[in-house]
Amino acid sequence: TKAHFGLVGLGVMGENLVLNAERNGFSSVVYNRTYQKTEDFLLGRGVNKSIQGAKDLQEFVSKLERPRRVLMMVKAGAATDAVINQISPFLEEGDLLIDGGNAQFMDTERRVKELESKSFGYIGMGVSGGAKGALEGPSMMPGGTKTSYDAIESLLNKMAAQVEDGPCVTYIGPGGSGHFVKTVHNGIEYGIEQILAEAYDLMKRVCGMSGDEMASVMGYWNKTEELSSYLVEITEACLRVKDPDDSSDLVEKIMDKAGQKGTGLWTVVSALELGASVPTIYASLNGRVMSSMKDQRNYAETILNGNKPSFVDFGKPSDGMPLLMDAVVLATIASYAQGMDILRLASEEYDYDLDMPSIAQIWKGGCIIRSTLLSRIQDAFKKDPSLTNLIIDKWFTDQVNNRLSGLTQVVSAAANAGIPVPCLSSTLDYLNSFRTSRLPQNLVQAMRDCFGSHTYERVDKAGSFHTEWID
Numbered sequence: 318t319k320a321h322f323g324l325v326g327l328g329v330m331g332e333n334l335v336l337n338a339e340r341n342g343f344s345s346v347v348y349n350r351t352y353q354k355t356e357d358f359l360l361g362r363g364v365n366k367s368i369q370g371a372k373d374l375q376e377f378v379s380k381l382e383r384p385r386r387v388l389m390m391v392k393a394g395a396a397t398d399a400v401i402n403q404i405s406p407f408l409e410e411g412d413l414l415i416d417g418g419n420a421q422f423m424d425t426e427r428r429v430k431e432l433e434s435k436s437f438g439y440i441g442m443g444v445s446g447g448a449k450g451a452l453e454g455p456s457m458m459p460g461g462t463k464t465s466y467d468a469i470e471s472l473l474n475k476m477a478a479q480v481e482d483g484p485c486v487t488y489i490g491p492g493g494s495g496h497f498v499k500t501v502h503n504g505i506e507y508g509i510e511q512i513l514a515e516a517y518d519l520m521k522r523v524c525g526m527s528g529d530e531m532a533s534v535m536g537y538w539n540k541t542e543e544l545s546s547y548l549v550e551i552t553e554a555c556l557r558v559k560d561p562d563d564s565s566d567l568v569e570k571i572m573d574k575a576g577q578k579g580t581g582l583w584t585v586v587s588a589l590e591l592g593a594s595v596p597t598i599y600a601s602l603n604g605r606v607m608s609s610m611k612d613q614r615n616y617a618e619t620i621l622n623g624n625k626p627s628f629v630d631f632g633k634p635s636d637g638m639p640l641l642m643d644a645v646v647l648a649t650i651a652s653y654a655q656g657m658d659i660l661r662l663a664s665e666e667y668d669y670d671l672d673m674p675s676i677a678q679i680w681k682g683g684c685i686i687r688s689t690l691l692s693r694i695q696d697a698f699k700k701d702p703s704l705t706n707l708i709i710d711k712w713f714t715d716q717v718n719n720r721l722s723g724l725t726q727v728v729s730a731a732a733n734a735g736i737p738v739p740c741l742s743s744t745l746d747y748l749n750s751f752r753t754s755r756l757p758q759n760l761v762q763a764m765r766d767c768f769g770s771h772t773y774e775r776v777d778k779a780g781s782f783h784t785e786w787i788d
């Protein structure tokens with residue numbers, strides 16, 4: 318009998334997605350560039366399951382029921398184009414290719430157009446949740462034509478993580494919208510990771526806390542409505558692990574250089590192009606760039622003087638260090654707010670017609686940024702689907718009003734201690750800018766008009782004005 322769907326690319330994500338589908342009653346055929354990998358899988362984790370292998374793409378395609386559904390889990394970029402080119406000659410009208418990797422969304426736009434001109438369907442699908450999510454239930458963000466999505470809807474609904482109001486998958490929109498939404502998901506992911514790293518740095522260097530003590534604060538936060546989330550949960554776990562060699566905190570042995578595969582960068586580039594203000598997310602990206610300049614930082618520390626850490630009381634650890642929690646809550650809210658703002662603007666600019674409450678809904682389970690806060694985000698966009706900024710929703714406004722003083726104290730304490738907190742301080746500037754009706758850009762406008770006759774508008778009368786500022 319022919320298989321329900323096919324998988325190309327037996328990396329850990331691919332393997333786990335196939336096993337997930339099989340558990341949910343969907344048979345498959347798998348193909349990998351090196352056949353050895355396929356054989357190992359079929360004799361190992363894939364043994365005695367309705368999973369068959371194929372040695373080449375022709376055999377692979379012939380083992381699939383029609384219309385064929387082929388999920389590609391290969392490296393983004395050239396490797397994805399290569400698979401598309403190799404498999405296309407064997408496909409027939411109505412067959413469907415699904416790219417489950419982290420593709421650049423403009424690549425997906427191009428591929429959708431190319432493949433659809435050959436009468437194939439093409440779905441660009443963001444998949445989040447790492448290896449465990451892929452196996453147990455990821456969050457999935459499929460974009461492309463709706464009819465293509467309909468052909469895989471039942472499969473995806475079963476495979477996805479389930480939350481109280483349904484599976485963590487929905488049709489996102491046309492073209493590259495699925496990969497775009499996944500990219501922004503990752504931008505928010507970068508933001509929250511950096512925020513938690515900054516909180517750790519403050520607890521360690523300002524408060525002198527041990528890994529276990531810091532982990533307990535994370536444990537406290539993970540029980541609160543505002544911060545309960547997967548990333549806080551794994552941060553607690555990471556801070557508790559000891560190096561088997563000497564029983565010291567393992568995290569202290571890790572080189573302080575953070576890598577990146579591109580999605581955070583693409584989020585920021587898109588934000589800049591769309592005119593979205595995303596300083597918290599940008600600060601997290603820059604944090605990684607700065608972290609990679611290890612040699613330069615080693616030298617600079619020996620020649621640049623500045624403030625030195627000294628103790629500041631952020632509140633009792635057993636109460637979750639309330640001031641630090643204020644700062645972390647507001648920066649986390651800012652990451653989500655900025656990410657949702659990019660989505661809102663992209664939805665208009667690229668005609669994606671994104672349904673904001675549904676996006677919040679499918680992020681509530683399975684994905685890396687899952688959190689209880691997403692229920693509040695979902696509610697806010699349900700109440701007002703055209704909400705221009707999450708922060709003006711009542712619940713979030715109250716959070717800002719209650720916690721801004723805490724964030725301010727933490728950022729000034731960090732500055733006094735000479736400790737960088739790029740996400741926390743960018744959030745403070747973001748919030749202070751956003752809540753300021755009159756900003757000083759009137760003076761920028763004066764300068765632009767002075768040297769370049771760029772003209773300016775006035776607050777007291779309509780029109781476009783120019784002044785000879787210098788005699």
Ligand code: 6PG
Nearest residue numbers: 444445446447503577578579685
């Ligand atoms: C997820 C993750 C995952 C992503 C890495 C890459 O949602 O499961 O976002 O898809 O590939 O986290 O991020 P880096 O750029 O940090 O490597």
